[in-house]
Amino acid sequence: MNAMSAMKKTKQQLHESGFKLTPQREATLLVLLENEKEHLSAEEIFFLVKKKSPEIGLATVYRTLEILTELKIIDKVSFNDGLARYDLRKEGAKHFHHHLLCLNCGTIEEVEEDLLVEVEQVVEERYHFLVKDHRLTFHGICQECAEKEKRNKTV
Amino acid sequence: MNAMSAMKKTKQQLHESGFKLTPQREATLLVLLENEKEHLSAEEIFFLVKKKSPEIGLATVYRTLEILTELKIIDKVSFNDGLARYDLRKEGAKHFHHHLLCLNCGTIEEVEEDLLVEVEQVVEERYHFLVKDHRLTFHGICQECAEKEKRNKTV
DNA sequence: GTAATTGCAAATTCTTTGCACGGTC
DNA sequence: GACCGTGCAAAGAATTTGCAATTAC
16 A cells, blocks of 8 residues: 555645645545545545545535646546546556446446557557547446346346 | 438337427437537537527427437537537447547547457456447547647748 | 635536426327 | 426536635745
């Protein structure tokens, strides 16, 4: 675990861009680090931060998330549920990881490995498009739901 | 061009699900067909429909878009600009087409061919996830912007 | 010291809902 | 005549903004 080192690194990134590391920003970042597998919305982050630092305002959380997105420390994603969610970018990850969204239970799984290396090459060559990043989400049925379904049919 | 046949087919789909093809729904669908390369927001669709049928209300457009999404005639997409956009599903397309979003000029190009056939197989095998559909958007620089950039450097 | 940052409340933006009215089979 | 669909206006949800007070460096 290196929440410490991640925090330190972020602090530096903030300073490099002329931002200050305020307690509010630190608290927000900590929540993001502690929940890196989740895909929290601004409001969810706000409530989690509020638990430890009750004086924080929702607007500050929004403003912090905006800065962190700008610095590419987090990514803003949207899974068609109409609100923005925030996802910590993995240390040194060149590309955004992929998501598996279960249409049945709504769970979001993460796929760390980059499955698009070849596809991106095709896009660059065939469509003359210089790929910088991507957003890929598969919609489908997760293993757990598929098994549940199977069991129900057997019964 | 077969806006006629597309309309006819949709009419049937609506009827099969117990909906009527009202003039408002027809006008909305027509705008979608006429702008199938665009990625219009609800409001943009509303204004285009209003040109021809000034009596239509925004709420009706939203309600129509909801029905069309439900019937999988259109797809609701979001490109991180915070509002929903709607995209006509291609005739008989099993999978949602891909998008190329230019980070410079904001243009969205479409990629009709399915580049994910093999990747989906990997996901199914390696992650035990039954893929039903996907959302894939590449972020990068389009050909036009890349050339403009090059020209500026030469000058 | 001072420019950046904050919390709060008000404002905006996008979308949904309630409801009386109109159209259709 | 029951029912679906509509327009309008009001409500709602998510996010942004203005501003005076506060804080980090």
